[in-house]
Amino acid sequence: MSLASEDPFPVSGERGRQTRRQQALIYWTGFSVILALLVIAPLVLPEFWRRFLTEILIWGLLAMSSDILIGYTGMVSFGHSAFFGLGMYGAAAALTSVEPPNLWLAMLYGLVGAAAVAGFVAFFSTRVRDIYFAITTLIFSQIFYVVIFTWTEVTGGENGLTFRRPPLAIPDLFSVPFTSTTLHWFVVAVVTLSYLVLRRITQSPFGMVLQSIRENESRTRAIGYSIERYKIVAVMLSGLFAGLAGVLYAVQNQFAAPDFVFFLVSGETVIYNVIGGIGTLVGPIVGAAFFLLLREGLSRFLTEYYLIPLGLIFIAMVIFMPQGLLGFMRRWLNE
């Protein structure tokens, strides 16, 4: 049993090939239009919304990374805050220790940190399945929360770390300081690239094995695939992209705080996925946008209690709309 199943009867034959070519055309047109809109957006939007849009994309990347597990492998991770947080603290380590601050070094440190944590979590948590996996990842993320929270000398404890923002630079070529516009473009570029890479991965033979694990784990094992190995790689891959989101968030906000390692962030990541539609990759970004916009709108008159209506909406969606906002487009998006 899985949370989402593909349509078992795809269109095939000559007619199928034609519609598929047509669909691909529509897909890439839509992709280009949205990408163009995202690139133009900072030039039109006021400062606040420019930052807001960048933030949506970063949270969207985090949600998208977790979709690899939730939507494609059928494993619900409640521990993505650990990967995100380690990406953040990894970037912080690079930015506070090395002078002058270097963006690429921050990214490297963040990714290495996130990958190490993801490897550790994956090694243990893939031994169990379904609900146990969800709970185990949740508890593992709390381990890192406790470590970061209590290891004050290194992580700054409750106060976290602040640092300067590195310039966007390629050695010997150019170096420009990040403005909110260039930062937005940088984030758009990273998120788009990640999307294309993740999409390619889900369509690769490796991605197919993941989806077959989602559909029927024991049968996939019977065919001869080493399920544990695939799962570990899936978790690490997912953690790597979550870490990338963490690095971007650190660069945007110039701080790292233990709050972002707390499991509520993981919970919100799962919410983005469910709202947007799992197994679609773009759905989670839409979910993040929906959630953050709603939060922005609600918090204007509900201040910090916005989670009450949002929680209710989320429950209603779990019950009545398990496919999410973009669920109806799932097959088409995966073509």
Add this chain to the structure above:
Amino acid sequence: MEFLQTIPFDQLLIQTINGIVTGMILALVASGLTLIFGIMDVVNFAHGELFMLGAYVGVIVLAATGDFWIALAAASVIIALLGAAIYLTTLRPLLGRDPLTTILATFGVSLVLQNYALWQFGPVARKIQEPFTGHFSLFYLDYPWYRLVIALLSTAIIGILWLFLKFGTFGIWIRATTQDRIMAQAMGIPVPWVLTVVFAIGAGMAGASGVLFGPLSGVNHAMGLDWILKAFIVVVVGGMGNLAGSIAAAIFISLLEAYAALWVSPAQAVIVSFVVLILTLLFRPTGLFASTAR
């Protein structure tokens, strides 16, 4: 052995008692959680929030009546009713779907309840006055009787639950439903009603433990988070759905944490329970105290 000699015997004994006391409250919370999971395949993420709301109901009723025991009873009943309402509105529609959806739905419930409490009661911690303030001397410490009473009460509540499951007609229905839901239905057991009551019982136990624990720390809207995490560790270590295993694991982990607190700060002592969890996953993924028969 020099290592052990640095810890005086009296401190060790005090920590043993502390560990058993917290262990029994944790067992009470976790057995509600594991009861709900074992019988209905529902992972109740909102369990910690039911614990927290139980404590708040205790605060309110205590302020109104001045009697701790009325507050305890009222909190159990009200939270049990709340649990039944949550079950009927959010979990019954998910019956028959992947158990993972229940974790999502109850996570939503926990967000709503936690922020409702923040909205309704504010961020300032409340205090529940313990019903009696007597102490007895334990080495150099004045150890409050109340802590021992909590441990006894938790044991009593769990014992009653066990007797109820073992001998009560309804308890037998519950066990039959666990074994085979469809067959139970065919034999005329009102399964939907049984499931609702099970959820209500689990919720009521969380509410009761909230009131019992209230006097030991403040009552605030985020107190459920710590407990749900600990309870999750306990149910994984004890073997999910295994009541006896959960109780054993709760005491075991609490004792270890209490001993660890002799060397490191309590915030870091939590890491010990994480280590136990990791070792359990490595060597006995079905649970440390799981019977081999299952």
